[in-house]
Structures are given as structure tokens and as C-alpha cells.
Amino acid sequence: MELYELGLHDLQDIINREEVTVQEIIESTFKRIRAVDDKVKAFITLDEENALKKATDLSHKDSRKGTIAGLPFALKDVFCTRGLRTTCASRMLENYVPIYDATAVSRLNAEQGILIGKTNMDEFAMGSSTELSAFFPTRNPWDLGRVPGGSSGGCAAAVAAGEVPVALGSDTGGSIRQPASFCGVVGFKPSYSRVSRWGVVAYTSSMDQAGVIARKVEDCALVMNIIAGHDPLDATSADVEVPDYTTFLTPEIRGMKIGYPTECFKQQVDAEVKNLILAALKKYEELGAIIEEVSLPQGEYALPAYYILGPAEASANLACYDGVRFGLRDYEADNVLDMYCNSRSAGFGDEVKRRIILGTHVLSSGYYENYYLKAMKVRRLIKNDFDQVFKNFDLIITPTTPTTAFKLGEELGDSLTLYGNDIFTVPANMAGLPAISIPCGFSDGLPVGMQIIGQAFDEGRVLKAAYAFEQNTTYHKQKPSLGGEQR
Amino acid sequence: MALTIKAVEDIALMARLKLKEEEKEDFARQLNLVLDYTNRLHELNTDNVEPLTHVLPVYNVFRDDVVCPSSPREEILSNGPLLEDGQYKVPKIM
Numbered sequence: 001m002e003l004y005e006l007g008l009h010d011l012q013d014i015i016n017r018e019e020v021t022v023q024e025i026i027e028s029t030f031k032r033i034r035a036v037d038d039k040v041k042a043f044i045t046l047d048e049e050n051a052l053k054k055a056t057d058l059s060h061k062d063s064r065k066g067t068i069a070g071l072p073f074a075l076k077d078v079f080c081t082r083g084l085r086t087t088c089a090s091r092m093l094e095n096y097v098p099i100y101d102a103t104a105v106s107r108l109n110a111e112q113g114i115l116i117g118k119t120n121m122d123e124f125a126m127g128s129s130t131e132l133s134a135f136f137p138t139r140n141p142w143d144l145g146r147v148p149g150g151s152s153g154g155c156a157a158a159v160a161a162g163e164v165p166v167a168l169g170s171d172t173g174g175s176i177r178q179p180a181s182f183c184g185v186v187g188f189k190p191s192y193s194r195v196s197r198w199g200v201v202a203y204t205s206s207m208d209q210a211g212v213i214a215r216k217v218e219d220c221a222l223v224m225n226i227i228a229g230h231d232p233l234d235a236t237s238a239d240v241e242v243p244d245y246t247t248f249l250t251p252e253i254r255g256m257k258i259g260y261p262t263e264c265f266k267q268q269v270d271a272e273v274k275n276l277i278l279a280a281l282k283k284y285e286e287l288g289a290i291i292e293e294v295s296l297p298q299g300e301y302a303l304p305a306y307y308i309l310g311p312a313e314a315s316a317n318l319a320c321y322d323g324v325r326f327g328l329r330d331y332e333a334d335n336v337l338d339m340y341c342n343s344r345s346a347g348f349g350d351e352v353k354r355r356i357i358l359g360t361h362v363l364s365s366g367y368y369e370n371y372y373l374k375a376m377k378v379r380r381l382i383k384n385d386f387d388q389v390f391k392n393f394d395l396i397i398t399p400t401t402p403t404t405a406f407k408l409g410e411e412l413g414d415s416l417t418l419y420g421n422d423i424f425t426v427p428a429n430m431a432g433l434p435a436i437s438i439p440c441g442f443s444d445g446l447p448v449g450m451q452i453i454g455q456a457f458d459e460g461r462v463l464k465a466a467y468a469f470e471q472n473t474t475y476h477k478q479k480p481s482l483g484g485e486q487r
Numbered sequence: 488m489a490l491t492i493k494a495v496e497d498i499a500l501m502a503r504l505k506l507k508e509e510e511k512e513d514f515a516r517q518l519n520l521v522l523d524y525t526n527r528l529h530e531l532n533t534d535n536v537e538p539l540t541h542v543l544p545v546y547n548v549f550r551d552d553v554v555c556p557s558s559p560r561e562e563i564l565s566n567g568p569l570l571e572d573g574q575y576k577v578p579k580i581m
Contacts, residue, residue, distance in 0.1 A: 096566060097565070097566065099558055099562040099563065099565065099566075100558065192542050192543065193543055193545075206540070206541065206542070232550070235548040236545070236548075238543065238545070298531065301527070301528055301530075301531060304524055304525040304526075304527055304528050305525075305528060307521055307524065307525060308525050308528075315502060319502075319503075322503070323568060324567070324568075324575050324577055325566065325567055325575060326566035326567065326568070327566075327568070328568075329568035329569060331568075331569065333578055334578055334579070335578050335579060335580075336577050336578050336579065336580045337503075338578075339577060339578050340503040341500070341503050341504060341505045342505065344502075344503050344504055345504050345505045345506070348504070350510070350514075353499075353504055353506075353510075353514070354514060354517060354518060356502045356504065357495065357498050357499050357502055357504065357514065357518060358518055358521060358522075359502075360498050360499075360501050360502040361490070361498045361518070361522075364498070364501070371522075371525065373538055374528050374529065374533065375525070375528060376538035376539055376540060377533035377536040377537070377538050377539070378528050378531055378533060378536075379538075379539040380533075380536050380537060380538065380539035381531065381533070381536060383539055383542065414517060414520060415517055415520075415521060416517070416520045416521055416524055419521075430542075431542060432542030432543060456542075456543070
């Protein structure tokens with residue numbers, strides 16, 4: 001087995017047994033990136049010099065004290081990294097070099113993880129295909145003619161292609177889970193407020209959450225142990241005790257009660273996706289779980305509500321890009337209004353502009369009640385649906401996405417078509433719940449993901465159920481061919 | 488009620504965006520598609536529903552009013568596109 005095929009846990013074992021050095025791991029990481037990233041295009045920025053220096057510093061056993069000492073990770077380019085440019089895949093921030101690290105990043109650094117680079121995404125995390133990056137599209141390692149999903153598409157593609165074992169992403173309406181599903185890897189969005197968002201560029205503050213993309217559930221647990229927990233720098237981060245997530249990694253799930261919402265299958269879902277989810281439910285039953293139909297009657301309203309609330313908050317969050325303190329600036333304008341307008345119009349791509357305009361509209365006088373307030377009330381109903389189900393169930397299972405990865409360019413025409421990808425993922429964000437996508441099979445050679453949703457702060461049980469399925473199946477062991485455009 | 492091109496221009500200006508001629512029509516069309524889609528929310532009766540502003544039961548978060556170290560001024564200014572005498576410079580405002 002090649003080094004690049006190993007997860008964090010496996011790498012840790014062989015470092016401890018002194019079968020491999022940290023330098024060898026980091027060098028092999030960049031070697032793999034050089035071999036495949038021309039095809040996959042997962043990275044915007046690599047941090048090779050620093051990474052190799054850190055590897056040298058960790059060459060001796062006594063210097064390795066952290067829980068992920070010497071292990072490589074990547075970051076979606078939405079996480080601020082001190083001294084390393086952080087673009088959000090936008091022209092607006094093309095040359096922005098943060099003066100501080102995001103808390104999640106400084107925690108990984110404190111445990112001596114080694115940052116490899118910053119991955120591509122849809123601009124400002126708005127999109128579901130990574131085609132809306134201002135720089136270039138990323139490609140799906142399972143079929144280079146298809147999208148990796150988004151907005152954390154660079155993370156998912158990099159992990160699937162063996163460029164890094166793990167990456168941090170962010171998820172506002174499915175941006176970790178949907179690309180994980182499309183790329184056949186594990187994508188974990190913790191409960192709202194579980195992981196600090198200090199230094200994570202904001203999109204929709206009432207839903208944004210940082211999380212993990214990895215090839216194995218155990219690596220999600222390992223990283224969650226580091227990044228979860230209260231942060232005084234993020235007043236919205238929850239002050240709720242963090243358990244050792246690795247203690248949930250036992251395949252014993254006898255008696256666990258899992259509901260699957262019947263409404264899911266009334267939506268337009270690919271027949272093969274549906275079959276694979278039903279087969280996965282059967283597998284859970286064999287493992288001793290109790291499977292029953294449940295109802296989330298208002299679930300179908302989550303997506304239209306999201307496309308009011310998301311843009312509304314984005315229009316406020318993105319007001320800070322004004323050409324004054326950072327970001328792209330129009331130097332020609334002779335008055336401040338033109339300077340603002342020209343800087344912003346040149347810096348933002350079309351989808352970002354559309355969401356800012358939509359958000360401004362739904363918040364404006366005369367429209368607020370009809371759109372924004374209405375959407376917040378519907379959000380309450382959606383959360384109530386979940387509360388009702390969780391009175392009697394431990395977990396809810398749905399497909400992660402209605403289809404497998406689509407072709408590049410296929411859904412670029414209208415924003416609304418693209419939004420349909422998020423139909424199963426958005427509800428967990430609306431209700432602030434932890435949710436994971438794990439591989440549950442293949443349709444026509446493309447990965448299919450299953451979503452497991454848990455109760456707020458019950459990440460452990462979500463990881464446990466995901467781990468049990470993974471340990472009893474082999475989907476996560478299959479590797480993409482990095483071949484192209486055959487379908 | 489569909490958004491007109493003029494309305495889209497006006498909203499864009501509120502958000503400090505200027506659209507190119509060729510963008511205006513397509514933006515108006517797409518924004519109307521999304522707004523139409525969101526209208527289905529009115530199928531739900533929400534007369535006695537409290538709006539959900541925050542998914543967790545947290546309220547104001549206070550800290551002690553103690554001075555803590557912050558980033559050095561030069562570092563903060565380092566990303567400013569246009570500076571003069573240690574300050575951000577903008578074109579004339581009035």
C-alpha cells in the first residue's frame with residue numbers, strides 16, 4: 001500500500017513504529033499532489049516550503065508531542081491562515097494574506113499537524129459544484145468530466161484522490177456532505193456552534209459550520225477531538241462539554257433507533273440512489289438497529305426558506321468587502337460611492353452578486369415580512385419536525401443528494417437548478433443538527449452517499465452509526481481511477 | 488410581483504453593486520425564478536409561529552470588560568489597498 005492511501009490513524013501507527021519518517025510522509029504527499037493535481041485541480045495554494053520545514057522539525061520522536069504530530073491536512077480556502085493567502089476562491093480576496101489563524105487551524109497546528117495547502121471552492125462558499133470558483137473548476141477523481149460537488153469540492157476531491165488524508169471544510173447548506181457524497185469520501189458537519197468559526201470567512205452566520213472531510217470515519221473522530229469545543233474568540237461557539245469522539249468507534253449499534261423520512265422518496269431521487277439507501281437501511285437492520293419510517297412533513301420547505309435566509313445573511317456579511325481595509329480596490333474612482341460599487345462589482349462573481357441582491361431585496365422595507373420573516377417562521381416548523389422525530393429516534397437517514405455527480409457545465413445555466421442538490425442536506429443546517437455523509441455504494445461507477453443526521457451535540461452517535469456501517473462494508477476501500485470523461 | 492430590470496438596478500445599488508447592461512436582464516430573470524420558488528412558503532400557515540432566529544437557546548454572551556492584547560496596528564493595516572500616514576485612504580466622501 002502506498003503512503004498516500006493511508007488515513008491519519010494508519011500514518012500515526014507507522015510513524016510510532018518508526019517504519020516511516022515524518023519527512024517521508026510529507027514528501028510523498030507533495031509527490032502525490034504533483035502526480036495528480038494537474039488533473040484534479042483541488043488546490044489553490046500549496047504551502048510546501050513551510051510544510052517540509054515543519055516535517056524536519058518533527059523528525060525526532062521527542063519533538064512529537066501533539067495528537068496528530070507530523071500528519072498532513074488541507075484546508076478549504078475559507079479558513080484564515082496567518083501569512084498564507086486566503087482567497088475564498090474570489091477575485092475579491094485574491095491577494096488577501098490574513099494576519100491570524102482561524103481557531104480550528106491553530107488547534108490543528110498546536111497538535112503539530114502539517115498544513116499542506118488551501119483547496120478550491122465555490123466563491124465565498126456559494127455553490128454546489130466548485131465551478132463557481134473565480135480561478136478554475138475542480139474535477140471529480142471518479143470521472144474527470146464531472147464536478148466534485150461543492151462548495152468544499154477541492155477538499156473532497158483532494159481527499160478522494162489521495163492528495164491528503166483529511167481536510168477541513170465548511171458547510172452552510174450541504175457544502176461538506178454533498179461533495180463528500182459525490183467524491184466517495186466521508187464528510188462530517190458537526191452541530192451548529194460545535195466548532196469555532198473564528199477566522200472562517202462568513203457566509204450565513206446562523207448556519208455556517210466548520211467540519212471534516214476524510215476517507216475514514218475514525219479520522220473524522222480524531223480531528224473532531226481537536227477542533228470541537230468552546231472558543232472565547234467566537235461568542236457563538238457552544239460551551240458544551242466535548243467527549244472523546246474516538247470512544248464512539250465501536251461497531252455495536254444493537255437497539256439503535258433509526259428513522260427514514262418517507263418524504264425523501266417522494267422527491268425526485270435517482271432509482272439507483274434510492275435502492276442503495278434502502279439496501280443500507282437493510283444492512284443497519286442486520287446489525288441490530290431498529291428501522292422505521294418517520295415523517296418530516298415540512299422538510300420540503302427547507303430549501304425555499306434557505307434561499308431566503310442564506311442570501312439575506314450573506315448580503316450583510318459581504319458588506320465588509322468595500323475596498324477599504326482589504327480586498328480588491330478600484331483606484332480610479334473619484335468619489336467613495338463609485339469606489340465601493342466598482343470594487344465590489346469587479347471583485348465578486350455572478351452568483352455572489354445574485355445572492356447579495358436577493359438578500360438585500362428580501363430584507364428591504366415592504367418585503368421583509370413576506371420573505372425574511374416568513375422564512376424564519378418556516379425554519380421554526382422545520383426544527384419542530386426534527387424535535388418531534390427525535391423524541392422517539394436516535395438518528396435519521398436520508399440520501400445525501402438526489403443524484404450522483406453531474407457533468408461539468410451541466411447545471412451552470414440557472415442557479416435554481418443547482419440549488420436542488422441541497423434538498424436533503426439543508427434541513428440539518430436549518431435545525432443546527434450534526435450530519436455525516438458516508439459512502440454507501442456506486443451507481444454507474446460513481447459514488448453514492450448516505451446521510452446520517454443526529455440530535456444537536458450528539459455527534460458521537462452519528463459517528464458510531466457511520467463507523468458501524470463502514471466497518472461492515474467495503475465501499476470506502478474503493479479508489480478512483482482518476483480517469484476521464486468516459487461517461 | 489416580478490422584479491423589473493429597474494428594480495434590480497435599484498436593489499443592486501443599495502448593495503453597492505453596479506450591473507453591466509448585459510447582466511441586468513439575466514439577473515432579473517434568475518432572481519424572479521428564485522423568488523417564485525420561495526413563494527411556496529406561503530402554502531404553510533405560520534400565523535402563530537415564533538420566528539426562529541437562533542437554533543440554540545443562547546442569548547447575549549458577555550465577557551468582562553478587560554483590555555486584552557490585539558493585533559499590532561501595522562499588521563492590521565498591511566492588507567489595506569491604499570494607505571497614507573498609517574491610515575486607510577478613500578476618495579472624497581462629500
